[in-house]
Amino acid sequence: MAKITSLNDLRKIKDDLQEKIRLRENAESPESMAQIKVGMATSGIASGAKEIFNFLVEELDKRNVSAVVTQTGDMGYSYAEPTIEVTLPGQDPVVFGYVTVDKADEIIEKYIRNGELIEGIIPANYKTIDD
Amino acid sequence: MATFKYHLLICGGTGCKASDSDGIITSLNKEIKEKGLENDVKVVTTGCFGFCEKGPIVKVLPDNTFYTQVTPGDAAEIIQEHIIKGRKVERLLYTDPETENHIADSKHMGFYQKQIRIALRNCGFIDPENLDEAISRDAYMALGKALTEMTPQEVIDEIKKSGLRGRGGGGFPTGLKWEFASKNEADQKYVVCNADEGDPGAFMDRSILEGDPHTVLEAMAICGYTMGADKGLIYIRAEYPLAIKRLKIAIDQAREYGLLGKNILGTDFNFDIELRYGAGAFVCGEETALIHSMEGERGEPTFKPPFPAESGYNGKPTNVNNVETFASVPVILLKGADWFSSIGTEKSKGTKVFALAGKINNVGLIEVPMGTTLREVIFEIGGGIKDGKKFKAVQTGGPSGGCLTEKHLDTPIDFDNLIAEGSMMGSGGMIVMDEDDCMVSVAKFYLDFTVEESCGKCTPCRIGNKRLYEILDKITKGEGTMEDLDNLKNLSNVIKDTALCGLGQTSPNPVLSTLDNFWDEYVAHVTDKKCPAGACTDLMNYNIIEENCVGCTACARACPVNCITGERKMPHHIDQAACIKCGTCMEKCKFNAIELI
CATH class of the missing domain: 1.20.1440.230 (NADH-ubiquinone oxidoreductase 51kDa subunit, iron-sulphur binding domain)
Structure with a gap:
């Protein structure tokens, strides 16, 4: 590693390095950014959820979109796998079904970045025990 | 560079290391390799999470799952269940003592809810042996700001304005101390970090040095800039091998990056740091004794004045600050004095780290705003007294402090309140005592x-x-x-x-x-001639209650000094003069026939 010779250098290095711990920083304040849960039970994985999960993690990082991506169990929409649930800060969760790489791309660009609703939303049809 | 999907943070502080956190790391890495997840999961050794009672701790991110009391044998299950299948390992989650529910997320644990972490901000978050991780959390940014955008006096003014007071015990205003040292002209000056943590039961400074060594190095350099010193010395006790190891690594890394040494960040400021080892004498935490010990003399204090700011190490102006004080400095410069002084009480600003020990459920390291009450610390964060016993007293300030009782529980903790109540802040050890303590x-x-x-x-x-x-x-x-x-x-x-x-x-x-x-x-x-707590053995007598004694001879057979006599099926008798008060008879008696009076 070359010596750091100015404050600007240090700032630049910091910005580069921040990527490495972004995951940890985001986990500290999950309520302030989009949270994406990918349904990754057997049926989800069989329909390609793993690929979607990887795509989301890598692309969000590349595109500098702050979001927390976690995997979760079966959401119950087996007919529409892979499914993902996106919660934007301060909003109700929205579930997308039949997610492909293209669809995931659209979700990042339109819904997560701009809050624009797009096709493929599965309406919530249950209450949780907290409701 | 691979984009990791999971970070597994494992505590590498002395406490968790002693419960084999190294073994957990080895088996986690082995499992990850076997399952081919090297590019997905990153294992990071961090400093202390503070929740030592339930260590070793493994924290899984991004979902913020907090596993407690993990053993190397649990590694396979964590990888298989949590990472591959996405199911939390319930049995390793923290159990709320009141509701008995499992709590997955550290944010919802009573232990963390009241805490604000300033000095401990990176402990349990970064790998202390990795400067890159520290830099990504703003390490050396405050030094850069001071060197390029502020004059030494402006830095001193900012620290003065923040109201930061020495965390080592005395509570002297830090900015004022720096100002004294800066005003004394000399060809050589020194910045000294006092890492001679000596109070029984205290481990705040050790945890900071083990968890985030760079913050201390950075603050020492900032202090050097304000007073015109180019040399820093850390006086650390030799009983802290892990802290020493991590400091050495940190110093080497900082030198390699040019963050210590000549012309730091392209300015004409030079600063370098060396370690000095203490042999663990309590008095060497006193600054004049510490300086004598560093000079190779006997660790004995001398009368002040002259203060070290005037004539300290080798007779040169020297500024001595405690580890935790230094750890608060970079944040103050980055976030501003107003932010810092908005936390705490009128005369004690910011936060204080405490080491909770004794008869308390959550033994560990906590950082709370000044002004938090003892009740909040002991009962909410500390989880109350062990085994449902009654709270009796809490000792603060180590051997220099005093005991506070039930009636002080609602006193907001700050420097002045504790002194007014006859104790003191000290370095932050808190030893909790219950009804069994005399x-x-x-x-x-x-x-x-x-x-x-x-x-x-x-x-x-x-x-x-x-x-x-x-x-x-x-x-x-x-x-x-x-x-x-x-x-x-x-x-x-x-x-x-x-x-x-x-x-x-x-x-x-x-x-x-x-x-x-x-x-x-x-x-x-x-x-x-009685000890109400039943702790002073010389004042206690074991006595056989005749009505209850059935003469089973169990006590007499167990007595190591054969001082119990009596016929079978007849009440027995203890010869008080020969009794050594070991309590074996009471343990053996099945008929509650032995009492302690």
């Missing part, structure tokens, strides 16, 4: 420590403390008189007034505060 014995324990640690230079401390100890010993043996109690008080006050340094001036505090708060307990020892 306060006379507690005072005796601390005096025993002070007698051992007194350097012997001044008479009040060398001889006075020894006499205090002897009187206390006499009382716990049931040989004390009311006159002894008067003598205790008078002698304590004389030592306080006449001892040379802080050690002697504060050493009678445990005696005075227990006399104040537990006078009845002293009187019981003296007049009734």
Whole structure:
């Protein structure tokens, strides 16, 4: 590693390095950014959820979109796998079904970045025990 | 570079290492390799999470799952269940003691809810042996800001404005201390970090050095800039091998990056840091004794003035600050004095780190805003007293502090309030005592420590403390008189007034505060020859209740000194003169026929 010779250098290095711990920083304040849960039970994985999960993690990082991506169990929409649930800060969760790489791309660009609703939303049809 | 999907943070502090956190890391890495997840999961060793009671801790991110008391054998399950299948391992989650529900997320644990982490901001978050991770969390950014955008006086003013006071015990305003050192002209000046943490039961400084060493190095450089010093020394006790190792790594890394050394960040500021090892003498936490020890002399204090700011290490102007004080400095410069002073009480700003120990459920390291009450610390964060026993007292300030009781529980903790109540902040050790602790014995324990640690230079401390100890010993043996109690008080006050340094001036505090708060307990020892807590063995007698004794002979057979006699099926009898009060008979008796009186 070359010596750091100015404050600007240090700032630049910091910005580069921040990527490495972004995951940890985001986990500290999950309520302030989009949270994406990918349904990754057997049926989800069989329909390609793993690929979607990887795509989301890598692309969000590349595109500098702050979001927390976690995997979760079966959401119950087996007919529409892979499914993902996106919660934007301060909003109700929205579930997308039949997610492909293209669809995931659209979700990042339109819904997560701009809050624009797009096709493929599965309406919530249950209450949780907290409701 | 691979984008990791999971980070597994594992505590690498001394406490968790002792419970084999290294073994957990090895088996996690092995599992990850076997399952081919090397590019998905990153294992990071961090500093202390503070929740030592439930260690070793493994934290899984991004979903913030907090696993407690993990063993190397659990690694396979964590990888298989949590990482591959996305199911949390329920049995390793923290259980809320009140609701008995599993809590997955550390944010919802009572232990963390009241805390604000400033000095500990990176402990348990970054890998302390990796400068890159520290930089990504703003390490050396405050130094950069100071060097390029602020004059030394502006930095001092900012620290003064923040209201930061020395965290080592005295509570002297840090900015003022820096200003004194900056005003004294000399060809060479020194910045010294006091890492000689000596209070029994305290481990705040060790945890900061083990968890985030760069923050201390950075703050020392900032201090060097304000006072015109190019040399820093860290006085650390040799009993802290892990902290020493991590400091050495940190210093090497900082030098390699040019963050220590010549022309730091392209400015004409030079600063380098060396370590000095202490042999673990309590008095060396006193700054003049510390300086003498670093010079190779005996670790004995000298009279102030002259203060180290004028004539310190090698007779040159020296500024000595404690580890935790330094750890707060970079954040103040980055977030501003106003932000810092918005936290805390009127005269004590910011947060304070405490090491919780003793009869408390959540033994560990916590950081709370000044002004938090003892009740919040002990019952909400600390989870209350072990085994449902009754709270009796909390000892703050180590051997220099005093005991606080039930009636002080709602006192907001800050420097001045604790002194007003007859204790002190000290470096932040908090030892919690329950109904089974005898306060006379507690005072005796601390005096025993002070007698051992007194350097012997001044008479009040060398001889006075020894006499205090002897009187206390006499009382716990049931040989004390009311006159002894008067003598205790008078002698304590004389030592306080006449001892040379802080050690002697504060050493009678445990005696005075227990006399104040537990006078009845002293009187019981003296007049009734009884120890109400049942802790002083010399004042206790085991007695056989004749009505309950069936003469089974179990006690007589177990007694190691054969002092129990009696016919089979007849009540037995204990020969009090021969009894060694080991309590074996009471343990063996199945008929509740043995009592302690």
